[in-house]
Amino acid sequence: MLRVENLVRRFGGITATDNLSLDVARGELHAIIGPNGAGKTTLISQLTGQLLPNSGAIRFAGREITTMPSYKRSALGLARSFQITSLLTDFTALDNVALAVQAHDGHSFYFWGSARNEKHLREAARSALARVGLGHRADVVVSELSHGEQRELELAVALATKPQLLLLDEPMAGLGITESARMVKLLQELRQEVTIVLVEHDMDAVFALADRITVLVYGRVIASGAPSAIRQNEEVRRAYLGDQHAVTDHA
Ligand code: ATP
Numbered sequence: 001m002l003r004v005e006n007l008v009r010r011f012g013g014i015t016a017t018d019n020l021s022l023d024v025a026r027g028e029l030h031a032i033i034g035p036n037g038a039g040k041t042t043l044i045s046q047l048t049g050q051l052l053p054n055s056g057a058i059r060f061a062g063r064e065i066t067t068m069p070s071y072k073r074s075a076l077g078l079a080r081s082f083q084i085t086s087l088l089t090d091f092t093a094l095d096n097v098a099l100a101v102q103a104h105d106g107h108s109f110y111f112w113g114s115a116r117n118e119k120h121l122r123e124a125a126r127s128a129l130a131r132v133g134l135g136h137r138a139d140v141v142v143s144e145l146s147h148g149e150q151r152e153l154e155l156a157v158a159l160a161t162k163p164q165l166l167l168l169d170e171p172m173a174g175l176g177i178t179e180s181a182r183m184v185k186l187l188q189e190l191r192q193e194v195t196i197v198l199v200e201h202d203m204d205a206v207f208a209l210a211d212r213i214t215v216l217v218y219g220r221v222i223a224s225g226a227p228s229a230i231r232q233n234e235e236v237r238r239a240y241l242g243d244q245h246a247v248t249d250h251a
């Protein structure tokens with residue numbers, strides 16, 4: 001579904017993406033891990049079109065999208081959530097999702113009032129809220145939602161555009177233990193419906209969720225494979241995991 005070939009992105013003297021190649025198969029949950037500054041967010045930004053690479057190619061669902069603008073990628077079914085999502089804090093959860101549906105449908109010329117009143121927008125928004133377990137919070141203003149609920153709402157906003165591929169940039173960041181567990185459960189459900197690329201530092205979540213893991217260090221892929229292979233990979237242990245997640249894989 002997604003193929004990245006020999007991608008390079010430099011910032012001055014830093015090569016944040018260094019000849020990186022990666023494949024994501026339809027239906028898989030593919031985690032990207034690596035130490036701070038490894039280039040994970042830089043990669044995601046190139047996948048969504050917020051940043052353009054210096055060289056290399058990105059293909060999505062059979063089309064070359066390397067230099068395609070973000071809105072066109074979004075129309076093709078590529079959605080990003082979290083680090084760049086900004087919720088409208090004075091509006092309700094339902095309004096936030098309805099606006100996302102409206103923008104994706106290409107009706108941004110409508111006046112705001114119409115998103116709130118249009119039946120098909122409201123229905124699509126309600127269904128996205130229900131999918132993330134926020135159906136009962138639809139009419140609550142965002143600023144009154146808990147941090148965990150806001151994260152779930154961001155996910156609903158991304159889902160409302162009916163993506164084929166969901167790019168998640170650190171969905172567990174800032175969540176407590178209970179909220180993280182809820183998010184893992186939610187992602188476990190969503191992965192049945194949508195292909196997911198997950199950037200995450202929470203290794204318990206990554207190893208619980210991923211079909212495949214790619215490990216980046218200094219913008220380069222040092223390993224890519226099933227969680228069991230990644231746990232046992234010597235270079236990955238040295239560069240990133242340490243012993244904590246490398247010890248056993250027999251459970
Ligand atoms: P983290 O886990 O801390 O979020 P990351 O793996 O997402 O890190 P990036 O944020 O992609 O890493 O950064 C990769 C490298 O590129 C770092 O050395 C960073 O300082 C550099 N970098 C990223 N964005 C820019 C920018 N806009 N200008 C200059 N350097 C940048």
